[in-house]
Amino acid sequence: MFKTNSFRGGTHPPEDKSRTEHLPIENVPIPEKILIPLQQHIGAPAEPVVEKGAGVKTGQVIAKSNGFISIPAHATCSGTVTAVDLFTHPLGNRMLAIEIENDGKDEWEQKQSRALSIRSLKKDEMLKRIQEAGIAGMGGAAFPTHVKLSPPEDKPVDIILLNGAECEPCLTADHRLMLEQPDLIIQGMRIMMKILGVKTGIIGIERNKPDAIDTITERVRKVKSIRVLPLKVKYPQGAEKQLIKAATGREVPCGGLPMDVGCLVHNVGTALAVAEAVSVKKPLIERIVTVTGNGIAKPKNCRVRIGTSFRHIIEFCGGYTANASKLISGGPMMGIAQVTDAVPVIKGTSGILVLDRKQAFLRKENPCIGCARCVDVCPMNLVPNRIAAFVEYQKIDKARRLGLIDCIECGSCSYICPAKRNLVHYIKLGKAVWNKTQKKAQ
Amino acid sequence: MDRSFYISPSPHIKDSDSIPHIMYWVVGALIPAGIGSVVIFGSRVLWIIAIAVVVSIMTEWICQLILKRPVRALDGSAIITGILVAYNVPAEVSWWIPAVGAFVGITLGKMVFGGLGYNPMNPALIGRAFLTASWPLQMTVFQTLPANGTLSGIDLEGIDAISSATPLNMFSQVREILLNVSQYSDRIDLITQAQVVETRLYDSTMNLLLGKIGGCIGETSVVLLLFGAAILMYKRIIGWKIPFFFVGTVAFFAWLFGGTRGIGTGNPLFHVLSGGLILGAFFMATDMVTSPVTFRGRIFFGIGCGVLTSVIRLWGGYPEGVSYSILLMNLATPLIDRVTLPKKFGGK
Ligand code: SF4
Ligand code: SF4
Numbered sequence: 001m002f003k004t005n006s007f008r009g010g011t012h013p014p015e016d017k018s019r020t021e022h023l024p025i026e027n028v029p030i031p032e033k034i035l036i037p038l039q040q041h042i043g044a045p046a047e048p049v050v051e052k053g054a055g056v057k058t059g060q061v062i063a064k065s066n067g068f069i070s071i072p073a074h075a076t077c078s079g080t081v082t083a084v085d086l087f088t089h090p091l092g093n094r095m096l097a098i099e100i101e102n103d104g105k106d107e108w109e110q111k112q113s114r115a116l117s118i119r120s121l122k123k124d125e126m127l128k129r130i131q132e133a134g135i136a137g138m139g140g141a142a143f144p145t146h147v148k149l150s151p152p153e154d155k156p157v158d159i160i161l162l163n164g165a166e167c168e169p170c171l172t173a174d175h176r177l178m179l180e181q182p183d184l185i186i187q188g189m190r191i192m193m194k195i196l197g198v199k200t201g202i203i204g205i206e207r208n209k210p211d212a213i214d215t216i217t218e219r220v221r222k223v224k225s226i227r228v229l230p231l232k233v234k235y236p237q238g239a240e241k242q243l244i245k246a247a248t249g250r251e252v253p254c255g256g257l258p259m260d261v262g263c264l265v266h267n268v269g270t271a272l273a274v275a276e277a278v279s280v281k282k283p284l285i286e287r288i289v290t291v292t293g294n295g296i297a298k299p300k301n302c303r304v305r306i307g308t309s310f311r312h313i314i315e316f317c318g319g320y321t322a323n324a325s326k327l328i329s330g331g332p333m334m335g336i337a338q339v340t341d342a343v344p345v346i347k348g349t350s351g352i353l354v355l356d357r358k359q360a361f362l363r364k365e366n367p368c369i370g371c372a373r374c375v376d377v378c379p380m381n382l383v384p385n386r387i388a389a390f391v392e393y394q395k396i397d398k399a400r401r402l403g404l405i406d407c408i409e410c411g412s413c414s415y416i417c418p419a420k421r422n423l424v425h426y427i428k429l430g431k432a433v434w435n436k437t438q439k440k441a442q
Numbered sequence: 443m444d445r446s447f448y449i450s451p452s453p454h455i456k457d458s459d460s461i462p463h464i465m466y467w468v469v470g471a472l473i474p475a476g477i478g479s480v481v482i483f484g485s486r487v488l489w490i491i492a493i494a495v496v497v498s499i500m501t502e503w504i505c506q507l508i509l510k511r512p513v514r515a516l517d518g519s520a521i522i523t524g525i526l527v528a529y530n531v532p533a534e535v536s537w538w539i540p541a542v543g544a545f546v547g548i549t550l551g552k553m554v555f556g557g558l559g560y561n562p563m564n565p566a567l568i569g570r571a572f573l574t575a576s577w578p579l580q581m582t583v584f585q586t587l588p589a590n591g592t593l594s595g596i597d598l599e600g601i602d603a604i605s606s607a608t609p610l611n612m613f614s615q616v617r618e619i620l621l622n623v624s625q626y627s628d629r630i631d632l633i634t635q636a637q638v639v640e641t642r643l644y645d646s647t648m649n650l651l652l653g654k655i656g657g658c659i660g661e662t663s664v665v666l667l668l669f670g671a672a673i674l675m676y677k678r679i680i681g682w683k684i685p686f687f688f689v690g691t692v693a694f695f696a697w698l699f700g701g702t703r704g705i706g707t708g709n710p711l712f713h714v715l716s717g718g719l720i721l722g723a724f725f726m727a728t729d730m731v732t733s734p735v736t737f738r739g740r741i742f743f744g745i746g747c748g749v750l751t752s753v754i755r756l757w758g759g760y761p762e763g764v765s766y767s768i769l770l771m772n773l774a775t776p777l778i779d780r781v782t783l784p785k786k787f788g789g790k
Pocket of ligand 1: 379406
């Protein structure tokens with residue numbers, strides 16, 4: 001038996017995955033218009049290299065990366081650039097994006113060659129292909145993958161973890177991907193291991209996906225260096241630090257990165273993109289999105305081109321139900337509520353969730369009754385009630401001393417609070433205020 | 443056809459538990475002991491509970507109206523305060539005693555601080571402390587001993603039998619005599635008497651369990667209190683740490699110092715089962731608002747309550763110390779929370 005180590009704390013929101021976990025991934029047709037935001041990753045936004053009116057082909061670079069911690073953006077359909085302007089971004093705000101009118105031909109800039117042998121490729125060449133493909137972490141945080149794969153000399157990495165936990169309720173995109181394209185995922189993992197010269201690869205999957213555990217285990221049976229680790233079903237099992245703790249027993253120090261304990265964590269979708277980028281030089285132009293919730297007529301797992309609007313995808317899924325009331329990019333625990341369904345899917349969009357009126361109903365906040373549930377569930381061992389209270393009273397410094405910055409914003413505390421306090425919201429506010437004062441101080 | 447959507451910060455789903463839900467479970471868990479008390483002491487108890495509960499709710503409601511705060515008098519917390527005030531008075535008190543206790547508990551114990559969540563001390567215990575300080579006689583008159591109480595048959599010559607009809611009171615006086623035998627050397631009969639009473643007290647465990655003894659309304663039926671507490675633990679509304687360490691500490695001290703024949707001769711079971719310890723440890727010390735939130739904090743809190751209770755019971759002027767101990771520890775709660783912060787994930 002594999003050990004099923006876990007982490008302290010955590011909670012058990014309803015998994016709610018049955019709507020889509022058994023549905024094969026469907027390809028969503030490319031819409032009339034595609035909208036590519038230039039910031040889909042952490043780091044410097046890409047810099048546009050096309051102008052309004054330019055003709056583009058699928059896979060063509062339309063904005064180049066701007067520094068090392070940056071990635072390029074590609075056209076995800078062929079057609080004509082109709083605007084380079086500010087558009088509403090799924091992370092909030094209006095940000096620069098390139099709009100392309102689809103000519104319906106889906107002509108690729110570069111013919112997809114047959115898989116090259118990756119054996120002959122040098123490490124630098126592989127990293128270059130990953131950056132050129134515009135790959136950023138597809139689990140949500142969207143950190144440029146080539147940067148993650150280039151740790152400084154003094155931080156040797158000896159374990160690569162693939163995150164197939166998918167602990168976020170409702171979402172099944174990673175689950176389906178593991179079932180339908182296990183070979184590519186494993187290939188991507190081997191490429192990453194080769195780049196770093198790592199001998200141990202662990203694929204962590206929550207136990208509520210036994211079919212995925214079986215499928216992947218079957219494929220890696222003959223590979224000595226890679227193993228599958230079934231994980232306890234608990235939120236947030238897929239959070240980077242918690243996953244490392246569960247899989248290796250190592251604890252990433254406060255304020256540190258996984259590489260401080262010799263680990264790197266990548267999402268299974270990222271591994272797949274890496275495999276395609278390195279073997280056939282395919283840029284990251286599509287991803288899997290789970291479209292689900294009571295507000296969706298026919299929930300589905302969809303393969304969509306980056307830049308497809310939520311509205312187009314929802315229409316593909318039978319449209320809204322009568323009482324659809326809340327649109328969320330991502331899952332119910334960490335997703336971001338959207339003002340409009342005109343926003344496009346970006347590289348980090350793992351799901352589109354639409355809640356009905358009853359679920360969207362906002363409960364009134366009550367004073368904290370000190371029940372300690374938030375303290376019990378916090379996977380970072382913080383005292384969310386007090387941190388939130390300090391932020392509320394604008395004592396940011398005190399909040400920081402209690403671990404404001406260490407919060408991973410998983411939302412477990414807000415979820416469990418019987419007083420319905422928006423604890424993680426206060427914590428995010430506190431972080432924002434703190435960052436501002438830091439910037440001023442500099 | 444642009445739709446409009448609700449906007450809110452994540453998470454977008456919430457656990458279904460709510461404050462009223464928790465509070466009404468506590469109310470429910472307190473009911474069995476109340477029923478037991480009605481059986482033991484008669485229907486008068488029902489009136490005392492009703493008066494305390496109604497006064498609590500009305501007081502909170504009026505306060506919230508006057509303070510222009512959202513009216514949440516029916517969230518269940520005022521009902522708990524009412525019930526606990528009633529459980530903390532003898533069955534024989536005049537009807538206005540529970541009313542005053544509830545009123546003081548809600549106003550001075552809760553609303554002056556801003557209502558539920560802001561009160562530093564358990565409101566019901568504030569009410570009880572006020573009553574004990576103002577009308578000590580009313581609060582300690584346990585005249586009507588329960589019908590089958592074995593203790594009623596004991597002839598206690600030389601011991602103030604009437605006002606000391608709770609086991610703890612008797613114990614306190616008996617122990618006083620037995621520890622100072624030399625002072626009573628001319629009264630051999632009294633010493634023998636005290637020894638007999640001590641044995642009888644220790645033999646009365648079964649009666650303590652069932653509640654066939656003198657005491658406050660809610661203090662008596664240990665079995666029913668534990669039944670209610672078990673439900674709350676199962677529902678994860680109260681944790682095990684505070685009651686466990688509270689009761690455990692009292693038992694330890696009782697065994698070590700509670701005996702009359704030297705160190706380690708005490709009877710822990712008697713101390714655990716008598717007085718308000720079970721009610722206090724499971725239903726008052728566990729009050730969420732006024733107890734620590736950290737893991738280690740809850741352990742310290744329980745031990746602190748236990749030490750204070752033992753000190754008051756064994757060496758203090760009072761036979762019973764549960765409620766004052768809890769009040770004192772309530773005051774220490776913010777400090778305990780501050781010094782018992784859990785080690786952060788990845789912290790040193
Ligand atoms: S404080 Fe942060 S890390 Fe802890 S439960 Fe809340 S959101 Fe998660
Ligand atoms: S869960 Fe809510 S009510 Fe309970 S201690 Fe935390 S903030 Fe307070």
